[in-house]
Amino acid sequence: MNTIDFVVIGVVVALIALAVYKIVRDKKRGARCCGCSACCEQSEKSGCFDKASQ
Amino acid sequence: MKVALAGNPNCGKTTLFNAITGKIEHVGNWPGVTVEKKEGKVKQNLNPNNEDLVVVDLPGAYSMSPYTSEETVTKDFILNERPDVIINIVDSTNLSRSLFFTTQLLELGIPIVVALNKSDLAEKSGITISVPLLSEKLKCPVIRTISTKATNNGLPELIKAVITAGKSDRKQEAPLKLVTAKALSKEDSEKADKKRYTFVNALVTEVERKKMSPERQTIQDQADRIITHKWLGIPIFAAVIYLVFSISQSWVGPWLADIFVGWIDLLYESVASLLGEDVNPVLGALLLDGIIGGVGAVIGFLPLIMVLFFCLALLEDSGYMARVAIVMDRFFKKVGLSGRSIIPMIVGTGCSIPGVMATRTIKNARQRRTTAMLTPFMPCGAKLPVIALFAGVFFGEKAWVGTSMYFLAILVIIIGALIIRQITGDYSKSYFIMELPKYRVPSIKRATISMFSRAKAFIIKAGTIILVCNAVVQILQTFDWQFQVVAENAPETSILASLATPLAILFIPLGFGLWQFAAAAVTGFIAKENVVGTLAVTFAVSNFIDTEEFALVGGSAEINAIFGISAAAGLAYLVFNLFTPPCFAAIGAMNSEMESRKWLFGALGFQLAMGYVLAFLVYQIGTLITAGTLGEGFGPGLIAVAAIIGIVVYLMRKGSRNKQISSQIQTVKGEVKL
Numbered sequence: 001m002n003t004i005d006f007v008v009i010g011v012v013v014a015l016i017a018l019a020v021y022k023i024v025r026d027k028k029r030g031a032r033c034c035g036c037s038a039c040c041e042q043s044e045k046s047g048c049f050d051k052a053s054q
Numbered sequence: 055m056k057v058a059l060a061g062n063p064n065c066g067k068t069t070l071f072n073a074i075t076g077k078i079e080h081v082g083n084w085p086g087v088t089v090e091k092k093e094g095k096v097k098q099n100l101n102p103n104n105e106d107l108v109v110v111d112l113p114g115a116y117s118m119s120p121y122t123s124e125e126t127v128t129k130d131f132i133l134n135e136r137p138d139v140i141i142n143i144v145d146s147t148n149l150s151r152s153l154f155f156t157t158q159l160l161e162l163g164i165p166i167v168v169a170l171n172k173s174d175l176a177e178k179s180g181i182t183i184s185v186p187l188l189s190e191k192l193k194c195p196v197i198r199t200i201s202t203k204a205t206n207n208g209l210p211e212l213i214k215a216v217i218t219a220g221k222s223d224r225k226q227e228a229p230l231k232l233v234t235a236k237a238l239s240k241e242d243s244e245k246a247d248k249k250r251y252t253f254v255n256a257l258v259t260e261v262e263r264k265k266m267s268p269e270r271q272t273i274q275d276q277a278d279r280i281i282t283h284k285w286l287g288i289p290i291f292a293a294v295i296y297l298v299f300s301i302s303q304s305w306v307g308p309w310l311a312d313i314f315v316g317w318i319d320l321l322y323e324s325v326a327s328l329l330g331e332d333v334n335p336v337l338g339a340l341l342l343d344g345i346i347g348g349v350g351a352v353i354g355f356l357p358l359i360m361v362l363f364f365c366l367a368l369l370e371d372s373g374y375m376a377r378v379a380i381v382m383d384r385f386f387k388k389v390g391l392s393g394r395s396i397i398p399m400i401v402g403t404g405c406s407i408p409g410v411m412a413t414r415t416i417k418n419a420r421q422r423r424t425t426a427m428l429t430p431f432m433p434c435g436a437k438l439p440v441i442a443l444f445a446g447v448f449f450g451e452k453a454w455v456g457t458s459m460y461f462l463a464i465l466v467i468i469i470g471a472l473i474i475r476q477i478t479g480d481y482s483k484s485y486f487i488m489e490l491p492k493y494r495v496p497s498i499k500r501a502t503i504s505m506f507s508r509a510k511a512f513i514i515k516a517g518t519i520i521l522v523c524n525a526v527v528q529i530l531q532t533f534d535w536q537f538q539v540v541a542e543n544a545p546e547t548s549i550l551a552s553l554a555t556p557l558a559i560l561f562i563p564l565g566f567g568l569w570q571f572a573a574a575a576v577t578g579f580i581a582k583e584n585v586v587g588t589l590a591v592t593f594a595v596s597n598f599i600d601t602e603e604f605a606l607v608g609g610s611a612e613i614n615a616i617f618g619i620s621a622a623a624g625l626a627y628l629v630f631n632l633f634t635p636p637c638f639a640a641i642g643a644m645n646s647e648m649e650s651r652k653w654l655f656g657a658l659g660f661q662l663a664m665g666y667v668l669a670f671l672v673y674q675i676g677t678l679i680t681a682g683t684l685g686e687g688f689g690p691g692l693i694a695v696a697a698i699i700g701i702v703v704y705l706m707r708k709g710s711r712n713k714q715i716s717s718q719i720q721t722v723k724g725e726v727k728l
Contacts, residue, residue: 012337019522022514022518
């Protein structure tokens, strides 16, 4: 393993961690999907969020 | 201060909501776009004193006696949450219809400010409304608004009036004093409604002056006579969809995609040269092929999707899509669906989730559940990259592939509805009445906003779910069960291949019995775009769009050879992915709208069966036509398809029998009563 390998691991882990963080955060906020349509990103009170979380 | 936006469907509530809050909620030139309430804060420039103003956009309602569930949302919010002020949006072009609801709102004692919306359209139609007189008669402020205009739109005046009304202690007076509909019997309620209509008609006669323009009416009516014609309606719809697909996938789309993919290629090459030869090949492949290549393959289709959404937004805004609902109603009524079912299906062309949610506008439970089950068959935005890829690889970007998928979806929906009606034994009919919006020149601005918000959503999805899935797929295909790196000439020993191979066997009669296709179909249940991403990763194709040959898939022959399946099998795979269950998120939406586990599992079984049978027919018939012989695995496939059809026929007969028994019981009950 050389320095470049560690850099690649760091980048891959960071990208995946960010993606998972966004998915989990949206799920916790009650989003039914991750960016499925215009409404999702706009408002937590929009139809793309579970009623339970409102 | 809580401010509710209430008014009839398609009076421009969401457009006004977007204009005063700066949000970009989905709007459409048809009734029923909003089915749940949405909240936002008033923009700073309209609210210079920074008052605490929270605006709630409510679904459209014709009266306080709700007929559909979204009207119940409006009624419940107004009665239970008691907003501080209600902005009652009134369509200036249809004053007499709008004011019925206004008279009911005025009786609640909550301060009302009437926004006389679409006043520019009213003016163009030769309608003049005396605002001071209307305000005096209704005993509340009336403000003329044009929510589609950026300036001189009456919105600052509207917000000012709202703040004044909210701060005043004065209870709202009602010009017409009738007891609220809640406390009345049916007979009294009808009498009250008659009084309301009489009041509204007298009021409109007093405040409104109409310059009748027979020519203008005739143009709109003549257009409707052709566009909604019982024989011409469908060919016109086919031509429109064909044109949209031609623009997005043959003309403008590939041109834009070509430029865009050049940037993705540049990124891929820059990272590859940065890593050089020193990087571990497994790690390099994970970053380059798994993440950049896999996500890039999906993102490469973004320009095509943006052009398509732009065209669809223009169609929606022009008022054409509402006419499609009328054209389809004739067929849908015959198979036991509501004409209202077409609205969720049109919404579903963007994304199945809001499409499924829009089914709540259907009152009949069986029709609502059937529509929720069938709506995901409409090709949504996530399925478009799959359509574009297979149309490009196997059929040279022909626009008819995408168009025919829409019409196949409609056919499948009609057949599905017939089967479900027979299985449930519910033959109830409902009638569809829809107020047709006026045709108008579609707004480029609104279409652009809609296009960019969907593009943003697409990129977010590619950067989250698709990225994670592609990384996992890359890892699973790199290692075997001993966690050793798979030899280059033995990819079938990978974890992914061993997991997908048993499933691939089931797909042999469908023409795509390769583990790569099976793996892609499974990841497609997480998000349909994953089909493209997984195929890119498993076949090691970092880019499906050839920049050098200036075409969607310039190297289609090359990719065709990599895939190693025939055109009939390619079409079968496309059909399989379009007509099997949607992504998990859409299944979740189906679950909440159906409110029945039995219906949900029935729907999933039905969708799986439909996808399998259709793919089998496409592959076997296609192979028979193109190669003059039946495809591989015909015998076992036929047994599987016969078993599926046998189960469906059994359930349909059982449904008919139950129906007969229940009608006999009804007859006996009737005789006993006599």
